[in-house]
Amino acid sequence: MFPARFGTLLATGLLLGAPAIAQQAGPPLGLVPLPRAVQTSAGTYALPQQVSVYAAGPAAQNVAELLKGFLAPLGKTVALTTNRQAAQIRLLPAAAGASGGPEAYQLVVDKSGVSITAAGGAGLFYGTQTLLQLLPAKAAAAARVPYVRIADAPAFGWRGGMLDVSRHFFPVSFVKKYIDFLAAYKLNTFHWHLTDDQGWRIEIKKYPKLTQVSAFRKQTLIGAQQTFKTPADFKYDGTPTGGFYTQDQVREVVAYAQKRYVTIVPEIEMPGHSVAVLAAYPELACKPGPYETWTMWGVIDDIVCPTEPTFKFFEDVLTEVCGLFPGPYVHIGGDEAPKTRWKESAAVQEIMKKEGYTDVEKVQGWFNRRIEAFLAGKGKKMVGWDEILEGGIDNKATVMSWRGEKGGIEAAQHGNDVVMTPAGYLYLDAGQNPRPHSPDEPLMISGYLPLEKVYGYNPLPKELTPAQQKHVLGPQANLWTEYITTPAKAEYMLFPRLLAVAEVAWTPAAQKNYAAFLPRMGQQFAYLDAHNINYRVPEPVGLDSLSMRQQGGQAVFTLRSLVPGARIHYTLDGHMPDETTELYTKPLAVPQGARLRVRAVTIAPNGRKSPPAELLVR
Structure with a gap:
């Protein structure tokens, strides 16, 4: 039924990691992200209303249980069976020694049904996500799946999406939905930005005032702060706002993500973006308070002082955080930490004298290294924004390069692992309209990030050698929420750009083609509608001077x-x-x-x- 050369295509394209050309002999499948190798042939398999799934082993059974929920809206009921031959869907282990890693999979649809083969649960899960895109978006009497053979594996091991819940708090239900967004498009890392100047969002048993005080602010700025020119322009809504996640809720979200093969990276900001901490515990400041959870956006001079009580505080906090999040990484922020208060502090001057520093920026490097050593003792790897390079780091820390690619290039050349997340390409809170602050768009931060620019990003800088490029773990898209107040608006900013991010992260750059991506993306809108996702409807194409x-x-x-x-x-x-x-x-x-x-x-x-x-x- 399928050409014999498919086996060769699989061996060279998937097992050895080289880009394989996607081949199709029928109508376009509309898959996002684009798989490594695709072959279709004439014919379809009709999935019955009662679906039997063969799943041997805990990983396959987890995926089969998820499949029950995925197929229910399509009018299908799923039952597990031990009869492999009688099953319509078979979740199979890869042969011993098969290459491709636990996220690789093979999907075969033919007259015998559907077979998904993988070395790990993640690969089986991603195979089911591809299968769902081959099925109708809504319940239909005949759910037909085209005959196809797909061999697939990701280009990068870190495929991330960040949600900031500090500027505006989002309920657990939306956090789970965000994880669903990532998992559906084969993104595997959820960066949960839990603390900032405008709100602390995680319960810490040892410091109850973090959720009594730091989790709330008295009001929120009205309008776009970047357009204000004088203090008289600043207006506030006068409405208290905030919220936090209990530790039980965190455990619930972690378990939810684990079942979908998404790793959560918690972020606890330090030493900057910490005025909400000072609102509850002003004794951690260099300068006497009082302080309040901040009601503006941007960067504030007030940050924690790098004294022993501050280290004790963060070590206690991180002890509880490490106990809640089983993933290997903890993010410490490390960005935008003004040294105004540190320069004025006798305690900081004493640290500089003791350590032999003449540059106060070196104190933050000293601070970071102490925290990194503490995390290492908990079995965790430290992640920080690219500012952590400025105070000096060893090659064990992972750097998130957000101020362009410069920090990521420097870090990779130094031997550090890197996550590429440059603001100009992957900050999805940026505008989607070339007219700044267009009345046709909701209020958002400045900047213009069209779909095509997101899609065109390559996380592997040409400045790096092949050996240095191996330190690039992958890309990550970020959603900061200064101006994103509701789940519906978050979805509007995410989609359809998150589909482009998925392809940047999963598909080798040599296989990407924007013109070919657009019709495949278009086929995804029916699925977004079926899941009630408030995506931004793209404007018509062709009304521009170049097309005239x-x-x-x-x-x-x-x-x-x-x-x-x-x-x-x-x-x-x-x-x-x-x-x-x-x-x-x-x-x-x-x-x-x-x-x-x-x-x-x-x-x-x-x-x-x-x-x-x-x-x-x-």
């Missing part, structure tokens, strides 16, 4: 939607298009010489509208 062609004194635009089944409506007078304005049915011809503002929107099948694409035609 001249014809008979007119500017002609050929528009298309990235959402299958969507309609495009437009106006020529600058008004917002909607269902009542002109429907786009053929290339749009606009007379030149007249000053016209053309606007066009996509109206998705579910009725939701995109922001407008617009162009001033002269």
Whole structure:
């Protein structure tokens, strides 16, 4: 049924790690992220309403239990069976010695049913996620799966997504949903940003005031702080806000993530971004208080003092944190720590004299190394933002490069492991509209990060040698929440850009192609709709000066939607298009010489509208 060369393709492309060309002989499958090797043939397998799953061993049984929940919305009921031949879905262990690692998998659909083979539970899980994308998005009488053979493995071991719950608190239900987002698209690391100046979000038994005081602020800034020019511009809502996760809730989230093969990396900020700590425990400051949980965004001079009581505090906190999170990493922040208070502190001057430092920045390196040694004693690896390089680190710390790639390049050259997360490519709180603070978009931080720029990112800098590139663990997308107040808005900022992140993290750069990605991405919108995800509907493509062609004194635009089944409506007078304005049915011809503002929107099948694409035609 399938060409014999598939076995060779698997051996060279998957087992040896070389990029294999995805081959398809039928209609496009619309898979995101793109697998390493795909072959299709004529025919489909009809998955019955009663599905038997063969699963031998704890890992396969865990995946089979998850599969029950995944297939239920499609009208399928799942039962486990010990009869491999009678099963419609078979979760199988890879042969002993098979290469590819625990996240690699093979998926085969033929007349005998569905077989997913992997060396580990993660690979079996990712095989089921691919299978779900081959099934209809909604319940259907005939759920047919195309005949296919897929051999797949990730390009990177760290495929991350960060959620900041400090600036705005999100309930456990959404944290689990965020983990679902990651897992569905084969991202395997959830960076949980739990503490910052604006709120402390994790219960620490030894320090109850962290959840009584530090977890709440008295009010929140109204509007975009970066647009304010004078103190008179700052207005507040006057509404107390906050929240925290109990240790039982943390354990619940950790267990939820583990079942989906997602590792959680908790972040406890130190020594900067710590004024919420000082609100509860002002004795940890260099300068007498009082302090309050901060109501603004950005960076504040007030940070903890690097004294023995501060070390005792963080060691106690980290002891409880390490007991809650079984993953290998703990993130200590380490970014944006002004030294204004440290320069004024007699205690810090004494540290500098004792350690022989002439630069106060070296004190933070000394601080970090003490914390790193403590974490190592707990069996944990320390992660920090790229500022931790400035005070000096050994080659055991992992660096998150966020201020561009420079820090990551320096760290990899030094022998440190690196997670690439540059703000200009992977900060998904940045705007999705080229017009800053567009009235057609919700309030957000400044910056413009379109889908194409996210997709085009390559986490392996050319400045690194092949040996140094091995220190790049992978990429991570971050979602900071200064202006993201609700789960719906978080989803709007994440999707569809998170789909591009997934392909950056999973698919080798040599196989990526943005033009080919777009139609595959388009097929994902039906699945996002089925899961009630509030994605941003992409604006129509083609209304730009580069796409314009001249014809008979007119500017002609050929528009298309990235959402299958969507309609495009437009106006020529600058008004917002909607269902009542002109429907786009053929290339749009606009007379030149007249000053016209053309606007066009996509109206998705579910009725939701995109922001407008617009162009001033002269």
